[in-house]
Amino acid sequence: MSIDYSERIPNNVGLSDDRRLQRALESWQPRFLQWWAEMGPALPTQDVYLRTAVAVGREGWAHFGHVPLPEYRWGIFLAERDTDRRIAFGQNKGRPVWQQVPGEYRADLQRLIVIQGDTEPASVEQQRRLGLTAPSLYDLRNLFQVNVEEGRHLWAMVYLLHAYFGRSGRDEAEALLLRNSGSEDSPRILGAFNEETPDWLSFYMFTYFTDRDGKYQLGTLKESAFDPLSRTCEFMLKEEAHHMFVGTTGVDRVVERTAQLMREHDTDDIRAHGGIPLGVIQKYINFHYSVSLDLFGSETSTNVANYFTAGLKGRWQEERRKDDHVLTEAYSVVPRVEDGRVADVRLPALTALNADLREEYVADCSTGVNRWNRILADHGLDPALYLPHPGFNRHVGIFAGHHLTPDGRVVDPVAWAAGRDRWLPTAQDKAYVLSLMRPVYEPGRIAAWVTPPRNGINGRPLDYVYVHL
Amino acid sequence: MxxxxxxxxxxxxxxxxxxxxxxxxxxxxxxxxxxxxxxxxxxxxxxxxxxxxxxxxxxxxxxxxxxxxxxxxxxxxxxxxxxxxxxxxxxxxxxxxxxxxxxxxxxxxxxxxxxxxxxxxxxxxxxxxxxxxxxxxxxxxxxxxxxxxxxxxxxxxxxxxxxxxxxxxxxxxxxxxxxxxxxxxxxxxxxxxxxxxxxxxxxxxxxxxxxxxxxxxxxxxxxxxxxxxSQRPEQPAAGPRSPGPGARPQRSVAAAPVPLPPLRPDGYTYSTVRAEPDGDQVAVTVRGPAADADPRLVDEHHWFLRMTRELDDLILRLRTNEPDRGTWVIRTEGDLDAVLAHDVGSDAWPFGELRHYFKRTLKRLDVTSRSLVALIEPGSCFAGPLLELAMACDRQYMLDDPDRPNAVRLSRANFGDYPMGNGLSRLAARFLAEPDRVAKLEQETGRRIDAAEALELGLVTFAPDDIDWDDEVRLALEERAALSPDALTGMEANHRFAGPETMETKIFARLAAWQNWIFTRPNASGPDGALRRYGTGRRPAYDRRRA
Structure with missing residues (x-):
């Protein structure tokens, strides 16, 4: 039976003429749909007001309409090709970018794509039960939009594996669906993607902090000398921006509601009034920020140095940087714990690239905190929110095995244990937040612990029926 | 170290x-x-x-x-x-x-x-x-x-x-x-x-x-x-045994544990072996058991266990700490009969473990990158298991002095109890082309074999008399010390392993030898080689010519 691929799978990669890719997708697509049915959103819906990418142009990727979720058309899109593009860094700097995978770098490129690909479906799995407690139809729709796009990002990575890596690529693509978040037998590769996202405050934090890590990882892959990977990531970044918008405005709305309740009742402890206390918000920030920092990997990494030199993975905004883009003679300063204090150590820049990327990320994260503090100030409250020290609560890298307080002091295990409940969400905090999570499915209505959004989706009003249940 | x-x-x-x-x-x-x-x-x-x-x-x-x-x-x-x-x-x-x-x-x-x-x-x-x-x-x-x-x-x-x-x-x-x-x-x-x-x-x-x-x-x-x-023994072996301090029987039917003797060398001097580094050589001496030592009482004082453990440790330390001393001169001192008494001839617990332990120690010697020379002199005790030490050497010199009796003794230990990595006894490898000769030697088991006869039987390389001995030995050692250490290592490793290949010999010869060659090549260890560049983020630059 012939299938009209360009209809079922919107794409700009010539799928209808590519028999190899068709063969690969023929077996993969049913598995993906089965995975979506089993591991995708748990809340049954009739349809959802979604954005579907049908082309890469300005109009093509913002195509809105009500779609039943399983019929969402997950497409394959690469940003437009720049035919003069040259490798911007590493030992191959200045040469034309690659349209095929060089055999020399097959294993490394495959590994990078698999690790990136593994995170995409993981977050769908982590968030699958959130629909059951959505604070509004607007939020529910945003959740599903994020979910389908993470699904599309999985497609994007699977496309690369299928189209460029032969048999081993197909095997890896299959394994992306076999591993599942939180599974004991076959967990997702990265630890942070095996934790459930239990409540909506966590979801906002996740989309703010953890999806932002994704943005920076994609940003480094966008620089890749392997052009199809670069173009894929460039397009994914456009969608990722929406995920971070969900996080930023989500936390905005929680903070705003908290500020309102604090003013209204003139108290910090707004639990009795159904809000989330600032202290709890701060603990959630502490947790999600520190877990997301772990995703950057060890501050010193040989692998990343190799990826850079080979041209597989660059730095954030590589081409805007004013240096030689080779870095064999460059040094970076990286913090580490020495004699019970955080001290700087000078290391070859190549092996400290994870730390470089992390610094970009930290600077970006702090803009959100400033924004949330401005909301507090607008309500006449002190700007109380902050980002903890990068060494706080770390399990990966040079801070792992040490105990640092949010303000960056190295303490012993006893002091850590004594302070832990002040810094990280306790079981009671989580239970409290969870207790607020009651679904609000009436159009235009919103849960009491969060303010309504300023605008609807695609110019639609707030009481628009974004989801038909 | x-x-x-x-x-x-x-x-x-x-x-x-x-x-x-x-x-x-x-x-x-x-x-x-x-x-x-x-x-x-x-x-x-x-x-x-x-x-x-x-x-x-x-x-x-x-x-x-x-x-x-x-x-x-x-x-x-x-x-x-x-x-x-x-x-x-x-x-x-x-x-x-x-x-x-x-x-x-x-x-x-x-x-x-x-x-x-x-x-x-x-x-x-x-x-x-x-x-x-x-x-x-x-x-x-x-x-x-x-x-x-x-x-x-x-x-x-x-x-x-x-x-x-x-x-x-x-x-x-x-x-x-x-x-x-x-x-x-x-x-x-x-x-x-x-x-x-x-x-x-x-x-x-x-x-x-x-x-x-x-x-x-x-x-x-x-x-x-x-x-x-598992074939591990469940019945305790017959005979008295000290279970060692703090040890308790874990199961009523299990054999009693044998605590490994502590290693307390003074420099290279242990209770049963010692080594004296001297210039480009090390003199290694293994002392036989006391005449009244009880071979059946296997505790931390047991001579064979101690000797094996100490020799094993000595070999490891000399290899690591004394790379400049290219020749090991191996001697023994003690009583031939007392050594043979410790060759129990049983694999009952724990004697089988003792045999395999000494077997592994001898194998260490076989793959040691030093010239090994046995000096068999009056007062030595190259009998049975200790004769294997001499057989592991590249050459054996035995003093033939009519006034001072000097003998070696064969036992069943020399005919398969301590196989080399190639599966052969050292005698079988020595006489690879003459299996009959090994059979004949087996008939000589137990009796004292003097220098002239040992030379005749092919058990020793040379048997200088008392007048020649000092010069012969000195010249041989000095001559050897002048040769290329790399060529010697390669030559010795070839000669020692006459006969078939096994997985073990292939690991040490084929795999390790290729590896050691690759290690020294610029493609691995040169400034641009893969091993040196690993971890720097810079990729290796290979010389593509096949050698």
Missing amino acids: SFDTDPGRYRHIRLEVDGEIARIVLKVDENGGIAPGYDLKLNSYDLGVDIELHDAVQRLRFEHPGVRAVVITGGLDKVFCAGANIRMLAQSSHAWKVNFCKFTNETRNAIEDATAHSGQTYLAAVNGTAAGGGYELALACEWIILVDDGSTAVSLPEVPLLGVLPGTGGLTRLTDKRGVRKDLADVFATRSEGVRGRRAVEWPLVDEAVPRSRFEETVRRRALEAAAR
């Missing part, structure tokens, strides 16, 4: 004994490198880690008679073992690398020896990434259980990532032990990401792949099955 340790001092591994099953849990202390300059990340190992493994494997045989299966597993999250630490290798001298690899190979062989001869079957519970030397450690085990979680792989990434070989038996055991087809072995050993799950079983790089939820249970079941097949 000392090779002495005990479980109370381990930093990197944990030895857990639970009835018939022991577990060696690898949890390497990152900051516990034996030398400065590298972190032992991801359960990577250096000599210090391997010394602990060596100690554990040794002690399990003597001190845990009730243990019938040993599980090696990783104690870190998602990591079994990442192999030898690359930064350590990159910063090490060539001699250090070679000596380190030799020692780790000997420990892997000791693991197989315990499985084959001690009724202690080793199983690898690969609960996380097993790369390079990590997978090779698993290969030394009899049964490999891999966690099947969709991401954990076994791999040999040395060729693609480091430009060297998996030199701890990996390539040899793939084909010769596990029967992996050469084309699949070729794919596997050039694919840095390795192979996981079902395919790893099919190739067959592992014996089974098991989901995490059933992993521990499966490991336990396989260990119990192996324990049930």
Whole structure:
């Protein structure tokens, strides 16, 4: 039976003429749909007001309409090709970018794509039960939009594996669906993607902090000398921006509601009034920020140095940087714990690239905190929110095995244990937040612990029926 | 550098004994490198880690008679073992690398020896990434259980990532032990990401792949099955025995543990062996047992156990600490009869363990990159097992002095009790083309053989008389010391192993020799070589010409 691929799978990669890719997708697509049915959103819906990418142009990727979720058309899109593009860094700097995978770098490129690909479906799995407690139809729709796009990002990575890596690529693509978040037998590769996202405050934090890590990882892959990977990531970044918008405005709305309740009742402890206390918000920030920092990997990494030199993975905004883009003679300063204090150590820049990327990320994260503090100030409250020290609560890298307080002091295990409940969400905090999570499915209505959004989706009003249940 | 340790001092591994099953849990202390300059990340190992493994494997045989299966597993999250630490290798001298690899190979062989001869079957519970030397450690085990979680792989990434070989038996055991087809072995050993799950079983790089939820249970079941097949003795051997301080019988039917004697050398002087470094030589002397020593009372004072343990330790230390002294002159002193009395001629517990221990020690000597010369002089005791020391040497000089009786004695020990790595007795290898001669020598067992006769029988190289002796020996040693040490090492390794190849000889000869050549090539250890560039983020630049 012939299938009209360009209809079922919107794409700009010539799928209808590519028999190899068709063969690969023929077996993969049913598995993906089965995975979506089993591991995708748990809340049954009739349809959802979604954005579907049908082309890469300005109009093509913002195509809105009500779609039943399983019929969402997950497409394959690469940003437009720049035919003069040259490798911007590493030992191959200045040469034309690659349209095929060089055999020399097959294993490394495959590994990078698999690790990136593994995170995409993981977050769908982590968030699958959130629909059951959505604070509004607007939020529910945003959740599903994020979910389908993470699904599309999985497609994007699977496309690369299928189209460029032969048999081993197909095997890896299959394994992306076999591993599942939180599974004991076959967990997702990265630890942070095996934790459930239990409540909506966590979801906002996740989309703010953890999806932002994704943005920076994609940003480094966008620089890749392997052009199809670069173009894929460039397009994914456009969608990722929406995920971070969900996080930023989500936390905005929680903070705003908290500020309102604090003013209204003139108290910090707004639990009795159904809000989330600032202290709890701060603990959630502490947790999600520190877990997301772990995703950057060890501050010193040989692998990343190799990826850079080979041209597989660059730095954030590589081409805007004013240096030689080779870095064999460059040094970076990286913090580490020495004699019970955080001290700087000078290391070859190549092996400290994870730390470089992390610094970009930290600077970006702090803009959100400033924004949330401005909301507090607008309500006449002190700007109380902050980002903890990068060494706080770390399990990966040079801070792992040490105990640092949010303000960056190295303490012993006893002091850590004594302070832990002040810094990280306790079981009671989580239970409290969870207790607020009651679904609000009436159009235009919103849960009491969060303010309504300023605008609807695609110019639609707030009481628009974004989801038909 | 000392090779002495005990479980109370381990930093990197944990030895857990639970009835018939022991577990060696690898949890390497990152900051516990034996030398400065590298972190032992991801359960990577250096000599210090391997010394602990060596100690554990040794002690399990003597001190845990009730243990019938040993599980090696990783104690870190998602990591079994990442192999030898690359930064350590990159910063090490060539001699250090070679000596380190030799020692780790000997420990892997000791693991197989315990499985084959001690009724202690080793199983690898690969609960996380097993790369390079990590997978090779698993290969030394009899049964490999891999966690099947969709991401954990076994791999040999040395060729693609480091430009060297998996030199701890990996390539040899793939084909010769596990029967992996050469084309699949070729794919596997050039694919840095390795192979996981079902395919790893099919190739067959592992014996089974098991989901995490059933992993521990499966490991336990396989260990119990192996324990049930064990031939390890259940009945205590006849005769009096001191169980040693603090030891309690674990099962009423199990044999009593034999505590390994502590190593307390004063320099290179031990209770039964000593070494005197002198210029380009080391004089090694092994002292025989006291005439009244009881060969059947195996406790920490037992001469044969002590001598074996001390000689083993001495060999390791001399190899590591005295690289400049290229010739070892080996002597014995004591009573021929007393030595033979310690050749019990039984494999009942714990005498079988003693025999295999001395066998392994002699094998260390066989692969030692030093010229070995035996001097058989009046007052020496080259009998039975100690005669093997002389037979392991490259040459044997025996003093023929009519006024001072000087003899050696053959025993059954010389006809197969202490086989070399090639499976032959040293006499069988010595007379490879003359098997009849070995049969005839067997008839000479037990009687004193003087110098002239030993020369006639081919047991010694030269038998100078008392007038020539000093000059002959001196000239031979001086002449040898002038030769190229590299050529000597290669020549000796060739001559010592007459006869067939086995997996063991291939590991030391084919694999290790190629590895050692590759180590010195610019493609590995030159400034732009893969080993030196590893970890810098710069890619190696290869000279593409095949040599």
